[in-house]
Structure formats: C-alpha cells, structure tokens
Amino acid sequence: MEVRARAPGKIILSGEHAVVHGSTAVAASIDLYTYVSLRFPTESENDGTLKLQLKDMALEFSWPIGRIKLALPGLGSPLCSTPTSCSPESIKSIATLVEEQNVPEAKTGLASGMSAFLWLYTSIHGYKPATVVVTSELPLGSGLGSSAALCVSLSAALLALSDFVSLDLSHQGWLMFGESELELVNKWAFEGEKIIHGRPSGIDNTVSTYGNMIKFKSGSLTRIKSNMPLKMLITNTKVGRNTKALVAGVSERTVRHPDAMGAVFNAVDSISKELSTIIQSPAPNDLSITEKEEKIEELMEMNQGLLQCMGVSHASIETVLRTTLKYKLTSKLTGAGGGGCVLTLLPTLLSRTVIDKVIAELESYGFHCLTAGIGGNGLEICFDGSS
Amino acid sequence: MEVRARAPGKIILSGEHAVVHGSTAVAASIDLYTYVSLRFPTESENDGTLKLQLKDMALEFSWPIGRIKLALPGLGSPLCSTPTSCSPESIKSIATLVEEQNVPEAKTGLASGMSAFLWLYTSIHGYKPATVVVTSELPLGSGLGSSAALCVSLSAALLALSDFVSLDLSHQGWLMFGESELELVNKWAFEGEKIIHGRPSGIDNTVSTYGNMIKFKSGSLTRIKSNMPLKMLITNTKVGRNTKALVAGVSERTVRHPDAMGAVFNAVDSISKELSTIIQSPAPNDLSITEKEEKIEELMEMNQGLLQCMGVSHASIETVLRTTLKYKLTSKLTGAGGGGCVLTLLPTLLSRTVIDKVIAELESYGFHCLTAGIGGNGLEICFDGSS
Numbered sequence: 034m035e036v037r038a039r040a041p042g043k044i045i046l047s048g049e050h051a052v053v054h055g056s057t058a059v060a061a062s063i064d065l066y067t068y069v070s071l072r073f074p075t076e077s078e079n080d081g082t083l084k085l086q087l088k089d090m091a092l093e094f095s096w097p098i099g100r101i102k103l104a105l106p107g108l109g110s111p112l113c114s115t116p117t118s119c120s121p122e123s124i125k126s127i128a129t130l131v132e133e134q135n136v137p138e139a140k141t142g143l144a145s146g147m148s149a150f151l152w153l154y155t156s157i158h159g160y161k162p163a164t165v166v167v168t169s170e171l172p173l174g175s176g177l178g179s180s181a182a183l184c185v186s187l188s189a190a191l192l193a194l195s196d197f198v199s200l201d202l203s204h205q206g207w208l209m210f211g212e213s214e215l216e217l218v219n220k221w222a223f224e225g226e227k228i229i230h231g232r233p234s235g236i237d238n239t240v241s242t243y244g245n246m247i248k249f250k251s252g253s254l255t256r257i258k259s260n261m262p263l264k265m266l267i268t269n270t271k272v273g274r275n276t277k278a279l280v281a282g283v284s285e286r287t288v289r290h291p292d293a294m295g296a297v298f299n300a301v302d303s304i305s306k307e308l309s310t311i312i313q314s315p316a317p318n319d320l321s322i323t324e325k326e327e328k329i330e331e332l333m334e335m336n337q338g339l340l341q342c343m344g345v346s347h348a349s350i351e352t353v354l355r356t357t358l359k360y361k362l363t364s365k366l367t368g369a370g371g372g373g374c375v376l377t378l379l380p381t382l383l384s385r386t387v388i389d390k391v392i393a394e395l396e397s398y399g400f401h402c403l404t405a406g407i408g409g410n411g412l413e414i415c416f417d418g419s420s
Numbered sequence: 421m422e423v424r425a426r427a428p429g430k431i432i433l434s435g436e437h438a439v440v441h442g443s444t445a446v447a448a449s450i451d452l453y454t455y456v457s458l459r460f461p462t463e464s465e466n467d468g469t470l471k472l473q474l475k476d477m478a479l480e481f482s483w484p485i486g487r488i489k490l491a492l493p494g495l496g497s498p499l500c501s502t503p504t505s506c507s508p509e510s511i512k513s514i515a516t517l518v519e520e521q522n523v524p525e526a527k528t529g530l531a532s533g534m535s536a537f538l539w540l541y542t543s544i545h546g547y548k549p550a551t552v553v554v555t556s557e558l559p560l561g562s563g564l565g566s567s568a569a570l571c572v573s574l575s576a577a578l579l580a581l582s583d584f585v586s587l588d589l590s591h592q593g594w595l596m597f598g599e600s601e602l603e604l605v606n607k608w609a610f611e612g613e614k615i616i617h618g619r620p621s622g623i624d625n626t627v628s629t630y631g632n633m634i635k636f637k638s639g640s641l642t643r644i645k646s647n648m649p650l651k652m653l654i655t656n657t658k659v660g661r662n663t664k665a666l667v668a669g670v671s672e673r674t675v676r677h678p679d680a681m682g683a684v685f686n687a688v689d690s691i692s693k694e695l696s697t698i699i700q701s702p703a704p705n706d707l708s709i710t711e712k713e714e715k716i717e718e719l720m721e722m723n724q725g726l727l728q729c730m731g732v733s734h735a736s737i738e739t740v741l742r743t744t745l746k747y748k749l750t751s752k753l754t755g756a757g758g759g760g761c762v763l764t765l766l767p768t769l770l771s772r773t774v775i776d777k778v779i780a781e782l783e784s785y786g787f788h789c790l791t792a793g794i795g796g797n798g799l800e801i802c803f804d805g806s807s
Contacts, residue, residue: 289715289718292687293687293690293719293722296684296686299683301680302683304680335673335677335731339729340725341724348742351742355738355742
C-alpha cells in the first residue's frame with residue numbers, strides 16, 4: 034500500500050510586515066507542490082528501518098527502528114487524532130538522531146525539516162518501518178512556504194494510512210480530504226512547523242492545507258474564495274534574507290516614527306481589504322477580468338511603495354521591478370523582503386512571447402523564475418500509481 | 421546707477437503631491453541663484469528702448485518705449501507700492517509685444533517669462549528706457565523654482581531703483597531688504613508667477629524671497645529657520661514631466677482608493693512635521709549633526725516610498741536612487757516626479773572623492789548634477805560693481 038500526498042506553497046499577496054503591526058494581510062496558495070509518498074514495506078522488503086528519501090537533493094537517510102525506539106521511548110501506541118507538540122527533551126533526542134546521519138551542512142533548514150519528519154512520523158505511526166519519499170517544486174527557504182508544504186503533505190500521507198482516516202482506496206487520481214481530516218492535518222503540520230520555525234504564524238500550513246486564499250489580521254485567519262483566475266511570475270532573487278532582522282528593522286522604524294508608520298500600516302490594511310474584496314467579487318459582475326487585474330496591479334504597486342517606505346526592499350528587488358516595468362508589468366516583493374521573491378502579475382491577455390522575454394531577461398541577472406496559478410487547491414492525496 | 425539682485429531657487433524637501441490633499445509640505449531655498457541687473461541709460465546712451473538680455477541663452481530683446489506705450493497705455497504713473505494683477509487684456513497686448521520679438525520656439529517658458537518681465541517692468545517703472553540683464557544658475561523648467569527666482573530678483577531690482585524703496589547705496593556687497601520691502605517684492609513676484617504659471621501656489625516666490633525654509637499646509641505658509649547645515653546633490657534627470665497629468669493621476673488614484681491614499685497622505689503629513697522639527701531643533705542639542713542627517717535620510721526614504729505608492733516615480737528616478745544607494749546615499753524625487761529632479765542628501769562627513777564618483781556615474785547616464793546648500797539666504801541686492 035502506497036499513498037501520495039501533495040500540498041501547495043504560498044505567497045503573501047499583500048500586507049507582509051504590516052501584519053505584525055495589526056494590518057490585514059492576504060496569502061494565497063500557488064500551484065507548485067511538495068509531494069510526499071509513504072509506503073510500508075512488505076514482509077520480504079522489511080529491513081527494520083525508517084527511510085527518508087529527498088529526491089531533489091539525491092539524499093537518502095535511514096534509521097534503524099530500534100535506534101528510534103531508544104531515542105524516543107513511549108511512542109509505542111501513538112494517538113494520531115491528538116496532535117501533540119514536541120517536548121524540549123524529544124527535540125534534543127531527535128537532534129541526536131539527525132546528527133547521526135550524514136547531513137550536508139550547506140543545505141540550510143535540512144536538519145530541522147528532518148526533525149519535523151521524525152516527530153510527525155513517530156507521533157502518528159510509532160515504530161513502524163516505512164519508506165518516505167519527498168520531492169518538491171518549491172525552492173527551499175525563499176518564503177514560498179516549502180516547509181509548510183512538507184509538513185502538510187507529510188502529515189496527510191501519514192494520516193491517510195493511519196486507522197483514524199478512512200478513505201475510498203479505489204478512487205482514481207487526486208482526492209480531497211474532508212473538513213475534519215483537513216483540520217487534523219493542519220494541526221499536525223503546525224506542530225511540524227513549530228519544530229522548523231520556532232513560532233510560526235500558522236498561515237503557511239493553513240494556506241497549504243486548505244488552498245485558495247486566507248485573510249489574516251491580529252492572529253485570526255479567514256478563508257476566502259477567489260472568483261478569478263490569477264497568474265503570477267515568481268522571481269526568486271536568490272538573495273538570502275534575515276527575516277528576523279527585517280522584522281526588527283520595521284519595528285525600530287515604527288518606534289522612531291510612530292505616527293508616520295502607523296499611517297503606513299493603515300494604508301496597507303486598506304489595500305489588503307480592497308484586494309480581498311476584488312478577488313472575491315462574483316465573476317460576471319460589473320468589472321471585467323482585465324479591469325480586476327488592473328485594480329490588483331495598482332494595489333500591488335501601492336503596497337510595494339509602502340514596503341519601500343518600511344525599508345524592506347533591496348537592490349535585487351528593484352532590479353526585478355525595473356525589468357518588469359519595461360514590459361508594463363507590475364511587481365511587488367512577497368514575504369520578508371530584503372531579497373527573497375518578487376511577484377509579477379501576468380495578465381490573462383499577456384502573450385507567451387512577452388512572458389518568455391521577461392523571464393529570459395530576469396534570468397540573465399541570475400534570478401530564477403517560476404510561473405504559478407494563484408489560489409488553487411490545497412492538500413490532495415492519491416493511492417498507488419493512480420496519479 | 422546699476423543694481424543687481426539675486427534670488428535663490430527652491431526644492432521641496434517633503435510633501436509634494438500630498439500637499440494638494442491637505443498634508444504638510446516643506447520647501448527650502450538652495451544656494452543657486454538667478455541674477456538680475458538693472459541699469460537706466462545715461463543721456464548719451466539712451467536710445468529710447470527697453471532691453472532684456474538673457475546671457476545664458478545669448479539672447480537679447482529690445483522694445484522701443486513708444487511701442488510699449490501703444491500696447492500698454494495707462495501705465496504712465498505706476499504705483500509700485502500696490503502690486504496689481506495683469507488683466508486679460510494686458511496679457512494679450514504683452515503677448516503681442518513678445519511675438520514681435522524673435523523668440524526661439526524650442527525655449528519652453530521663455531515667452532511667458534518675457535511676458536512677466538514686461539508686466540513687472542512697466543508696472544513699476546512705466547515707460548522708462550532701461551537695460552535688464554538676466555543670468556541664472558538654475559536649470560529652467562525642472563522644478564527648482566527658476567521662474568520664481570526670476571520674478572523675485574526682477575521685482576527686487578526694479579523696486580530697489582524705485583522711489584518706494586530707499587537703501588544705503590554706499591553699502592559694499594550683498595545687502596538684505598527689510599521686512600516690508602521683502603513683503604512687497606514677494607507680492608510683485610507672485611503677480612509675475614501668475615503670468616507664467618496661471619495659478620501658482622505662492623510657495624516658490626515666498627521661498628525665493630525669504631530664503632531658509634517654509635512649511636505649508638492647506639494654503640497657509642509658515643517660515644521656519646533651519647538650525648543645521650544641509651547639503652544636497654540635485655540630479656536633473658532631464659526627463660520632461662507633465663505636472664498637471666501627474667497631479668491628476670494622484671487624484672484619480674485617491675478617488676479609486678480613498679482609504680489607502682488618505683492614510684498615505686497622513687503618513688506624509690507626519691513626515692513633513694517631523695522633518696521640520698529636526699531641522700529647527702537647536703544646534704547643540706542631544707542629537708549630533710550625523711544623527712540628524714540619519715533621521716532626515718530615513719524620512720526621505722519613507723517619503724520616496726510613499727511617492728512611489730502614489731505612482732509618481734519614474735524609471736529615471738529609480739536609476740538615480742539605485743546609483744546613489746550603491747554609495748549608501750539616500751535620495752528622493754523632488755517636485756512633481758515623473759522625471760524632473762532627485763535630491764540626494766550629502767552628509768557633512770562625506771568625502772569629496774565619493775561625491776565626485778557619484779556625480780560621474782550619474783552624469784554617465786546623461787543626467788545633470790548640481791550640489792547645493794539648503795536653507796540659505798533669500799533675496800539679496802547690491803549696487804554697482806560692489807559684488
């Protein structure tokens with residue numbers, strides 16, 4: 034029996050940084066996925082190990098079940114319906130399990146991802162030998178929610194083959210979980226995210242689980258349904274960011290200029306609200322797709338100006354803005370800024386030729402480009418080789 | 421008897437565009453001047469004409485006094501203490517006088533400047549032959565207040581040789597007018613500005629007359645006194661702007677997004693207020709010059725982001741920002757945007773070598789650079805060859 038799960042990455046459409054200061058932000062799923070397959074060995078295959086294959090990096094790790102039992106005792110009868118946090122002691126034990134493997138140091142975040150894997154696996158399936166294979170279309174550590182997509186797809190695959198979830202195994206192709214299963218996946222994924230990020234907001238795993246879009250403000254999340262197709266060019270500047278320092282920089286600026294920055298955050302709040310209204314408005318209404326796109330472009334341009342006002346832009350981001358502007362396309366940074374990824378709206382009527390030209394020019398600067406549909410499905414699973 | 425007057429140009433330090441929507445803006449004089457000299461001919465020199473020499477353009481115009489009398493009757497006994505507006509009929513007559521000269525069409529604004537000259541001259545001195553020579557360090561039509569500097573220096577030179585103003589003719593070097601004379605000059609200059617611009621705000625002529633800085637909000641002007649040296653690099657992108665279209669664009673965006681743009685204007689208002697507080701704060705206070713400069717730089721960066729949010733930046737402006745950023749210098753557009761001029765703060769401790777490098781790089785893009793002290797003296801006059 035083999036199950037595959039896939040979960041999407043995310044982008045922040047509006048409101049990054051300002052959300053920390055009480056403004057509304059909007060996040061959306063992108064149709065770029067992390068895939069996790071889970072297979073329990075047949076009796077003849079069983080060598081008593083838990084295997085993790087990271088296909089994109091051509092890495093394979095393997096832990097003898099006995100070694101895991103020693104490091105993490107007391108997980109013999111896991112209760113998968115009750116997501117639990119990894120205790121500080123378990124985190125230490127898991128860190129030891131990871132250190133015993135040959136982890137390339139250059140791969141940032143790899144060790145913490147492996148830790149999340151070990152916690153989720155043992156919490157849901159205890160000491161059962163298995164092979165887990167991970168592949169992803171998402172660049173790691175670039176703000177597109179790759180860790181959340183891993184935690185969500187992993188949790189889903191694990192739960193799909195647990196006693197808790199019963200599914201139609203004969204279904205062909207990708208299948209969606211029901212609401213209660215999604216809720217459980219989201220909770221487990223959040224526990225995984227906590228191991229990777231410390232204090233995640235829960236936005237990334239929620240978007241990855243449910244797909245579509247999410248409006249969030251002061252810690253409360255509202256799922257919203259897009260009523261228009263939306264395509265973005267995502268340019269990864271590959272400039273590494275220090276998210277904590279960027280967030281701290283905005284806070285310090287806010288202390289120095291409370292009135293001005295307060296007004297800036299209010300402006301961002303209005304932009305996020307407007308954006309979600311436009312995206313949700315019924316398809317055949319008084320605004321055509323092109324008019325909606327133009328409104329979204331204007332709001333993106335405004336949001337980018339406000340992010341520059343907060344001081345989180347970067348020369349690489351400006352290069353993307355300038356390059357796309359030459360083709361009359363609008364861009365804004367997404368996520369923490371200071372490098373990272375930049376969004377460029379690709380209007381429905383834009384020709385493939387222009388898109389190819391923009392990408393070629395951006396990649397000539399050493400950037401990496403992806404195109405993605407925005408606001409699509411969240412988590413999906415399938416059995417055996419049906420997809 | 422010859423008199424020379426000089427009046428400075430201006431920059432907008434903060435609040436352009438937002439001021440139209442009720443925010444505070446701050447303007448300052450720059451130590452780049454327009455010079456006007458006025459000389460009445462001796463009896464032997466008198467050929468019965470009014471001559472205007474524009475030295476920088478190597479242009480000379482000459483009107484027979486009889487021709488002026490015919491076109492503009494009723495100005496025989498001018499009342500220079502009462503500035504009067506040019507009536508629509510007089511504007512037409514003056515336009516005819518200008519058209520009779522050989523005015524190069526390519527020189528934008530030249531005809532309207534000549535009209536202002538004819539109105540101010542005849543209103544203050546009637547039908548008296550004279551020679552007026554104009555030279556300027558200010559580029560024309562680039563938002564640095566060249567027309568106001570012309571109107572102010574011209575009005576001052578004219579009034580200095582009128583019966584209304586009595587001055588110490590033996591004074592050596594540049595001399596300042598008293599308050600009541602400055603007020604009169606400012607009013608006359610405003611009448612000249614109306615001929616050139618239609619409905620000027622009065623900011624340019626006020627800054628040029630009084631020098632230093634001015635805070636303005638909802639049509640009311642407050643003179644403020646700078647307490648720190650401030651030097652700016654002014655980069656003229658030479659990209660022509662359509663100020664009216666840019667102002668209209670911001671207004672349209674405000675209609676589309678009233679809440680967001682309202683918050684943006686509030687942010688600009690706070691920035692202008694903070695800026696004027698820093699600039700006015702006593703010299704030996706708790707903030708060193710470098711700390712003050714850093715605060716001003718941060719406010720400039722924020723204001724620039726907000727201007728980008730309003731949609732009035734331009735690729736040429738972004739090029740200046742990017743170039744100066746490489747040298748860790750902060751820039752913002754000044755005036756209408758869409759091209760025009762960009763300010764870059766030159767910190768007190770910045771070496772001349774760096775300044776020269778930045779200028780060389782900016783000029784390699786075809787831009788023209790000027791350096792200017794900010795907030796210096798306004799109108800000054802001197803007699804004969806004493807300066």
